[in-house]
Amino acid sequence: xxxxxxxxxxxxxxxxxxxxxxxxxxxxxxxxxxxxxxxxxxxxxxxxxxxxxxxxxxxxxxxxxxxxxxxxxxxxxxxxxxxxxxxxxxxxxxxxxxxxxxxxxxxxxxxxxxxxxxxxxxxxxxxxxxxxxxxxxxxxxxxxxxxxxxxxxxxxxxxxxxxxxxxxxxxxxxxxxxxxxxxxxxxxxxxxxxxxxxxxxxxxxxxxxxxxxxxxxxxxxxxxxxxxxxxxxxxxxxxxxxxxxxxxxxxxxxxxxxxxxxxxxxxxxxxxxxxxxxxxxxxxxxxxxxxxxxxxxxxxxxxxxxxxxxxxxxxxxxxxxxxxxxxxxxxxxxxxxxxxxxxxxxxxxxxxxxxxxxxxxxxxxxxxxxxxxxxxxxxxxxxxxxxxxxxxxxxxxxxxxxxxxxxxxx
Numbered sequence: 001x002x003x004x005x006x007x008x009x010x011x012x013x014x015x016x017x018x019x020x021x022x023x024x025x026x027x028x029x030x031x032x033x034x035x036x037x038x039x040x041x042x043x044x045x046x047x048x049x050x051x052x053x054x055x056x057x058x059x060x061x062x063x064x065x066x067x068x069x070x071x072x073x074x075x076x077x078x079x080x081x082x083x084x085x086x087x088x089x090x091x092x093x094x095x096x097x098x099x100x101x102x103x104x105x106x107x108x109x110x111x112x113x114x115x116x117x118x119x120x121x122x123x124x125x126x127x128x129x130x131x132x133x134x135x136x137x138x139x140x141x142x143x144x145x146x147x148x149x150x151x152x153x154x155x156x157x158x159x160x161x162x163x164x165x166x167x168x169x170x171x172x173x174x175x176x177x178x179x180x181x182x183x184x185x186x187x188x189x190x191x192x193x194x195x196x197x198x199x200x201x202x203x204x205x206x207x208x209x210x211x212x213x214x215x216x217x218x219x220x221x222x223x224x225x226x227x228x229x230x231x232x233x234x235x236x237x238x239x240x241x242x243x244x245x246x247x248x249x250x251x252x253x254x255x256x257x258x259x260x261x262x263x264x265x266x267x268x269x270x271x272x273x274x275x276x277x278x279x280x281x282x283x284x285x286x287x288x289x290x291x292x293x294x295x296x297x298x299x300x301x302x303x304x305x306x307x308x309x310x311x312x313x314x315x316x317x318x319x320x321x322x323x324x325x326x327x328x329x330x331x332x333x334x335x336x337x338x339x340x341x342x343x344x345x346x347x348x349x350x351x352x353x354x355x356x357x358x359x360x361x362x363x364x365x366x367x368x369x370x371x372x373x374x375x376x377x378x379x380x381x382x383x384x385x386x387x388x389x390x391x392x393x394x395x396x397x398x399x400x401x402x403x404x405x406x407x408x409x410x
Contacts, residue, residue, distance in 0.1 A: 021089070023080065026078035026080060032062065032076060042088055046126055046129070047128070048126065049296045049298070050337075051275065058114070061262060063262075064261045067097075070100055073097070074096070075095060077096045079094050081138040089131045092125045093114075095110075095113050097109045109152055116259075121178075122178070122356060124159055125139065136165035147363045147365060151368040152360050155358060155359050155361060157176055171359060171362065175357055177353050178340040179342075179352065180338065181325070181336045181351040182334070182351075186329065190325070198348045201348070215283070216319065217282050218323040219279070220327060221280065222278075223271065224271040226278075227267050230280060230287075233290055235260055237290050237305075238254060238305070241309070242255075277292075279293060279323070283316065288308040298335070299333060302339050307320070336351075
């Protein structure tokens with residue numbers, strides 16, 4: 001049946017050998033809010049252990065990090081795949097980004113909610129593994145039906161099978177590693193399987209504190225009001241780590257008030273459902289290391305961290321990680337997801353590597369291909385960086401937004 005992708009009540013009717021489905025496109029904030037119960041039920045049924053797939057994550061991101069200006073405008077295009085009975089079996093949390101928002105040179109990019117450099121690490125369609133092929137086929141049918149409305153689709157850091165599920169050749173394909181540590185029943189058993197270097201690091205971090213007569217404790221903040229009180233320490237220590245020189249670089253992901261407001265909001269929301277934790281390592285009563293984590297589907301996802309450079313000789317982040325892993329074992333969890341990116345802080349724990357796929361799917365229109373070729377040429381020449389440096393603020397994603405974390409807490 002015909003579909004108007006700008007109307008949230010419209011559907012595409014689709015059929016395959018596996019059965020039939022329909023697609024609903026969510027375009028309005030009130031529809032986004034109303035989708036929450038079905039989204040949460042689907043997350044639970046899918047067994048995902050990624051916080052980025054929760055309704056709370058996408059909704060908080062949309063609240064604090066979306067753009068709506070003349071230079072950059074984000075439009076909701078959440079794609080809900082429904083079975084013949086109307087049950088939601090898949091959700092692709094998409095948005096359409098226009099640069100600029102009007103004019104003949106407008107670029108229209110479909111992408112997952114979470115168009116940020118570092119905040120939303122992994123993005124993909126939410127569905128039960130048994131329904132993945134059908135859901136991706138439904139999304140592809142919708143993309144084909146609405147190809148006049150977008151120039152290219154960004155499949156960012158999706159599951160490794162996305163290349164075959166999408167069924168279209170992707171351009172600019174890249175892979176990013178992530179590391180998942182399988183837990184043993186006890187900390188002692190897990191340590192027995194560690195390599196020599198991590199065993200020596202563990203001995204050093206604990207013994208160095210003891211040698212200097214320093215005591216430590218792990219605080220696990222789980223209730224929303226307590227997490228709210230602990231996040232300022234997280235932002236302070238995260239910035240302190242980012243400012244260090246002479247060590248592998250870590251950007252201050254939460255430098256802007258807007259990004260702080262987002263993280264505060266999503267942590268408080270997920271904490272209400274038992275899904276967010278803020279770990280703090282105190283040495284002699286002082287918070288010297290901290291990490292945000294999310295517990296989902298029998299797994300703990302280790303998000304961003306921060307630590308006091310004044311305590312670097314004690315390797316306090318190694319101590320904090322060891323204490324967090326022990327806490328996860330005590331809770332009976334089966335895995336700890338060490339997040340994306342390849343560095344020694346992840347690989348030395350003996351975690352299993354998983355690779356996620358990114359790529360671009362072009363609209364079949366010739367004009368879209370021409371725009372993409374011109375866009376890529378500009379990237380190679382460095383024009384994008386120059387444009388961002390000289391363009392008015394309304395033509396780039398904002399770094400100093402109006403809303404702050406204080407607005408969330410109040």
